[in-house]
Amino acid sequence: MNTATRSTFPNSKFAIRNSKSDGFCVEWDPRFVEEAVLRAVEARRVQGFRGERNRLYEIQDPEERDAAFREFHAVWFERLNLGGVIWRALQEQPLILANTRACIVAQARASRDEGAELFVSPAGEGVGEADRRSVGIRLGPQRLLDADHLLTFLRHEVLHIADMLDPTFGYEPRLPRAELGPAHERLLQDRYRVLWDTSIDGRLVRRNWAPPSVRDRHFHEFTKTFPMLGERLEEAFSHFFDATTLTHADLVSFASNPLAFLTSFSDPHFSNSTFEIRNSKSSADPRPPLHAGERCPLCGFPTHAFVPNPNRLPSEILARIRADFPAWTPSRGVCLQCADLYRSSPRSDAGAAFAPADSKR
Amino acid sequence: MARVPNWQLGREMTYPYEAAFPERQFAFVFNINRCIACQSCTMACKSTWTFSKGQEHMWWANVETKPYGGYPMFWDMKILELLEQANPEGPSWSGKLSDDRQGPYGQFDGRTIFEAERMLTPDSARVLGYLPTDEEWNSPNIYEDNPVGERGKFFEWHKTGEQLPVHKTWFFYLARICNHCTYPACLAACPRKAIYKRPEDGIVLIDQQECRGYRKCVEACPYKKSMYRGNTRISEKCVACYPRIEGRDPESQGKPTETRCMAACIGQIRMQGLVKLNRDGTWAEDRYNPLYYLVHVAKVALPLYPQFGTAPNGYYIPPRWVPRDYLRQMFGPGVDQAIERYENPDRELVAVLQLFRRSKFIIYRYEMKEGPKVYEGTLRGRRVSLYNDTVIAYGKDGEELFRTTVEEPIHVRPAIHANSI
Numbered sequence: 146m147n148t149a150t151r152s153t154f155p156n157s158k159f160a161i162r163n164s165k166s167d168g169f170c171v172e173w174d175p176r177f178v179e180e181a182v183l184r185a186v187e188a189r190r191v192q193g194f195r196g197e198r199n200r201l202y203e204i205q206d207p208e209e210r211d212a213a214f215r216e217f218h219a220v221w222f223e224r225l226n227l228g229g230v231i232w233r234a235l236q237e238q239p240l241i242l243a244n245t246r247a248c249i250v251a252q253a254r255a256s257r258d259e260g261a262e263l264f265v266s267p268a269g270e271g272v273g274e275a276d277r278r279s280v281g282i283r284l285g286p287q288r289l290l291d292a293d294h295l296l297t298f299l300r301h302e303v304l305h306i307a308d309m310l311d312p313t314f315g316y317e318p319r320l321p322r323a324e325l326g327p328a329h330e331r332l333l334q335d336r337y338r339v340l341w342d343t344s345i346d347g348r349l350v351r352r353n354w355a356p357p358s359v360r361d362r363h364f365h366e367f368t369k370t371f372p373m374l375g376e377r378l379e380e381a382f383s384h385f386f387d388a389t390t391l392t393h394a395d396l397v398s399f400a401s402n403p404l405a406f407l408t409s410f411s412d413p414h415f416s417n418s419t420f421e422i423r424n425s426k427s428s429a430d431p432r433p434p435l436h437a438g439e440r441c442p443l444c445g446f447p448t449h450a451f452v453p454n455p456n457r458l459p460s461e462i463l464a465r466i467r468a469d470f471p472a473w474t475p476s477r478g479v480c481l482q483c484a485d486l487y488r489s490s491p492r493s494d495a496g497a498a499f500a501p502a503d504s505k506r
Numbered sequence: 507m508a509r510v511p512n513w514q515l516g517r518e519m520t521y522p523y524e525a526a527f528p529e530r531q532f533a534f535v536f537n538i539n540r541c542i543a544c545q546s547c548t549m550a551c552k553s554t555w556t557f558s559k560g561q562e563h564m565w566w567a568n569v570e571t572k573p574y575g576g577y578p579m580f581w582d583m584k585i586l587e588l589l590e591q592a593n594p595e596g597p598s599w600s601g602k603l604s605d606d607r608q609g610p611y612g613q614f615d616g617r618t619i620f621e622a623e624r625m626l627t628p629d630s631a632r633v634l635g636y637l638p639t640d641e642e643w644n645s646p647n648i649y650e651d652n653p654v655g656e657r658g659k660f661f662e663w664h665k666t667g668e669q670l671p672v673h674k675t676w677f678f679y680l681a682r683i684c685n686h687c688t689y690p691a692c693l694a695a696c697p698r699k700a701i702y703k704r705p706e707d708g709i710v711l712i713d714q715q716e717c718r719g720y721r722k723c724v725e726a727c728p729y730k731k732s733m734y735r736g737n738t739r740i741s742e743k744c745v746a747c748y749p750r751i752e753g754r755d756p757e758s759q760g761k762p763t764e765t766r767c768m769a770a771c772i773g774q775i776r777m778q779g780l781v782k783l784n785r786d787g788t789w790a791e792d793r794y795n796p797l798y799y800l801v802h803v804a805k806v807a808l809p810l811y812p813q814f815g816t817a818p819n820g821y822y823i824p825p826r827w828v829p830r831d832y833l834r835q836m837f838g839p840g841v842d843q844a845i846e847r848y849e850n851p852d853r854e855l856v857a858v859l860q861l862f863r864r865s866k867f868i869i870y871r872y873e874m875k876e877g878p879k880v881y882e883g884t885l886r887g888r889r890v891s892l893y894n895d896t897v898i899a900y901g902k903d904g905e906e907l908f909r910t911t912v913e914e915p916i917h918v919r920p921a922i923h924a925n926s927i
Contacts, residue, residue: 176736180640183721199718202739214739255641285639457659 168275169242171235173228174251179218180286181227188290194221230292231282234299238307245278245310253283261302263309280306300354304345308393315393321401329447332438336400339363339370340385344396347386360386371403441480443470448480455479462487507620510689513788514812514838516601516609521620522632522694527787528708530780532686532746533819534768535800535807537862539826539848540775543569543650543679550770551683555745560737563643566744567767569681573832574649577682578642581730582811585619586835588634589813592622597813599839607788607802611812611838618815619691619728633695633726643733653677670827678825681775683767684731684744685810685818686710688787692743695726707780708819709746717741728814751780751868762868762902774863779870787817794871796861796899797821804855806844808837823848850888856912857897865907869899880913 186194201217204210222228228250235241235248245263253259262281269277282302288295309316320337323329343363349355367382374381381403385391440447443466452458455475465487466473473479509518510525551567568577576582589597597616604610622634655663655675667675686703690710693701700716701723703709712723712732719739723732732743747765749755755763763769768776779797782790792798800807800821807821824833826845833841847855857874874897881892898909 195718195720202718211737252640255644285641287639457662459662 168246169235169248170246171228171232171248171250173219173222174249175215175218177250177252177284177286178222178227179214180252181289182218182221182225184287184290185225185227186221189225191225227289230289230295231299234296234303235280237300238303240307240310241280241303244275245280245306246276248280248282250282250284253285256285258283259285259288259298261299261306263306278310297349297355300349301342301345304348305341308341308345313390313392317393317397320397323401329438331449332447333397333400335438336370336403337396339366340396340400343367343382343385344388344391347388350386374403441483442473442477443479443483446480446482448482450481451478452481452484455484458484459488461491465490511608511786511788512618512689512815512817513608513786514611514614514809514817515618515815516606516611516613519618519621519689519815521689525689525787526703526705527688527783527785528703528705529783530706531688531708531783531819532751532778533781533797533801533821534683534776534778535797535821535823536681537775537823537859538678538680539823540773540862541569541679541681542773543571544772545569545647546770546772547681547683547767547776550766551744554747554766556742560735561742563640563646564733564735564742565646566731566733566742567681567683568646569679570647571650571652571677572680572836573654573677574652575647575680577646577648578638578730579645579648580642581638581728582836584636585634585728585814586811588625588636589616589619589622592617592625592634603805603840603843608786610802610805611808611840614813614815614838616813618813619726620689620694620815631695633691635691635695635726635728637721637725638730651677668827672829673827676828678828680822681767682729682731682810683765683820684710684746685729685816685820686744686746687819688817689815691726691728691814691816692723692732695722696720697722704748707746707748707751708783709748709751710743711745711748712741712743714740714742728811728816729818757866763866764868768863769866771863777862777869779868792871794873796858796869796872799854799858799872804847804852804858805840806848806855808840808844811836812838849886853893853895856892857895860897860910860912861899864910865899867901867907869907870902871900871904873898873900877911 185191198214198217201210201213204213231248231250241248260283262283264279264281266272266277266279280303282299284295288298308314320330320333323333343366346355346359346363350357350359363386364379364382367385368378371378371381385396385399438447438449441451455463455478458475458479462484463475466479466483507520507522508524510521511517512519547567548565548569552565556564556566565577570576593616597614599612600615601609601612603612619634620632625634626632653663653675654677655667664674667673686709688708690701690703692712693703693710696717697720698716698718700713700718702711702713704711717740719734719741721734721741723741723743724730724734726732727743732741734741747755747763747767750758750763750765752758753760753762757763762780764776764778768778777796777800779795781795781797782792784790789798789802793803797807800823806823808824809818810820810822811818822837824837824841824844826849830841830845833845837844851859853876854874858872861869861872874895877894877896879891880894881890883890892912894911894913896909896911899907901907
């Protein structure tokens with residue numbers, strides 16, 4: 146049953162509250178609703194909307210007028226069935242309907258903020274587990290104009306939420322701390338995200354909820370994230386994309402140490418040497434390019450900012466690097482900080498020539 | 507659609523309404539070569555007009571770093587892209603620069619935003635445009651100070667990139683307000699006729715009682731200077747500080763006064779005025795009006811994106827270090843001549859450039875009194891002479907506003923002064 150009532154929405158006076166399942170409701174941010182309606186009316190060339198809306202401007206009291214606008218847009222939001230796709234995506238996940246009490250749909254500030262989150266409030270006496278949980282979805286209102294694309298996007302997002310609620314997945318909100326510091330924590334997060342996304346879209350493809358081309362996109366990302374897997378990339382990728390049951394622990398374990406995980410495979414081709422972590426300071430072997438989170442071969446610090454194409458560095462800089470690191474080749478990569486250091490080294494040398502003799506060492 | 511004359515395009519064009527010209531037109535010249543992007547103009551406007559709830563994202567006056575910056579984000583790239591689609595054969599100019607005030611820049615042969623019928627969606631739309639998303643309004647000063655280097659070279663600026671005539675590593679600051687266009691796209695697009703152009707000064711205003719928030723003006727204005735206010739559900743735009751123009755602002759002392767953004771300009775890049783118009787919309791001969799001189803005599807000031815077709819009344823002295831193809835796209839075919847003249851100014855131009863920001867009152871006329879030669883030398887292979895001429899500015903009723911000289915007066919502070927230690 147679909148009912149529409151008002152309820153309090155964070156940061157605004159009214160929100161539309163829909164309930165299609167017992168105990169579960171969706172609350173819509175009025176600002177999101179209004180913007181979505183205005184864009185939909187324009188795109189669909191809806192008749193009769195403007196005349197009705199224009200009359201609301203005659204209401205003198207600002208608060209009354211604002212309330213009237215919100216109610217008006219809410220009615221049109223329902224009439225144009227703009228929320229239907231979101232409802233559908235949610236209803237496809239019984240775990241969400243059973244284990245949360247509400248979904249709050251709000252406007253994303255920017256496209257990078259779009260997505261779904263699970264919110265859990267602190268435990269309170271007499272408050273059930275499900276009542277503490279709610280789903281937050283942030284979207285750009287223009288998204289609602291393209292229902293097919295939106296559904297694909299939402300299915301991916303809500304499957305993340307479903308995994309988080311699934312006891313067999315065993316989700317933990319925090320990843321283990323990386324001993325090597327914040328750069329590695331970010332690396333772990335990136336790897337975890339890639340693995341989880343891969344696993345989710347694999348499941349969506351098998352349900353025909355995502356196009357098969359998704360596989361190629363994820364394999365490309367997987368390749369960039371786990372270049373150390375070499376010729377075993379496809380096999381490892383398939384392990385996640387084609388898996389039916391994976392747990393949070395599986396993802397964390399692989400993300401933390403992909404090499405150790407793969408050595409546990411029974412395939413005799415897997416060996417430590419295949420997946421050796423590069424010790425970039427001593428080796429001159431040609432190797433694949435470095436990736437975010439790896440160590441710069443010059444300074445040895447983990448970094449996310451490598452020079453995009455070291456071959457294009459000026460020849461005098463390349464020569465200066467080679468003078469200090471004879472085994473280094475541009476294909477081994479260099480971080481931006483080291484490149485800056487070598488770029489400015491002629492000036493440092495020139496400055497040193499003018500320094501007092503006792504300061505030269 | 508009516509046929510209206512557009513002297514900036516050197517031809518007639520189509521426009522939804524018949525041409526109607528004010529007695530005088532609000533206009534301004536910005537000298538980009540002087541702008542330091544201090545944002546004093548931006549804040550002067552903000553603190554005067556857009557400081558209320560619901561106006562947080564509104565910056566009627568802004569300064570953006572070109573080529574990457576823009577408020578809203580990429581506004582000019584987006585509208586140029588639409589215009590390119592409307593002109594698949596390429597928007598182009600023909601003819602030559604001339605002294606003809608009906609077409610000083612030659613003729614624009616492409617379609618304007620009013621003439622791109624086949625691109626309009628829905629068909630009933632009158633103007634080619636787009637509605638920026640909230641995200642695009644969110645970062646008013648995005649890409650500040652981001653320069654362009656050589657194509658294909660990353661993290662490396664050209665070694666001699668700072669040398670004229672054209673810098674190989676460059677950016678510049680583009681200060682913008684509403685252009686109070688002769689053919690406003692916002693006015694053309696408003697389904698409720700809530701936007702009007704004042705007959706006395708050509709200032710374009712949105713009637714706040716009539717606006718019903720269709721946002722067609724926001725969509726249509728190619729410069730994106732009409733903005734929607736979410737809490738009132740009404741669009742707003744620059745009002746050209748009209749109480750100051752009318753001399754009714756308490757600060758005006760009854761005299762026509764320049765806008766807040768002009769008066770606040772630290773870099774002295776701005777001059778604003780009210781130019782007389784002919785019946786065909788061209789500027790009436792007014793030889794000693796400084797704006798007339800800069801636009802039609804010295805021809806150093808050019809309209810911003812004249813190819814849009816709105817006949818904007820904001821004129822810019824283009825930045826002399828920027829690659830010319832970029833500037834030609836932005837200011838039309840007059841760029842090379844404008845820069846050449848600005849770099850090698852004659853005696854009168856040097857004097858007129860001293861008028862910028864010596865007073866907050868609108869200058870209606872200037873007069874030059876010749877002074878002695880104070881410098882002779884060579885600059886970029888040319889003989890240069892500098893004269894310490896005096897330039898006198900007059901107000902609406904012919905009263906002298908101020909007089910200044912080419913050589914800046916030197917004031918020697920007395921040994922004992924207000925904050926002596």
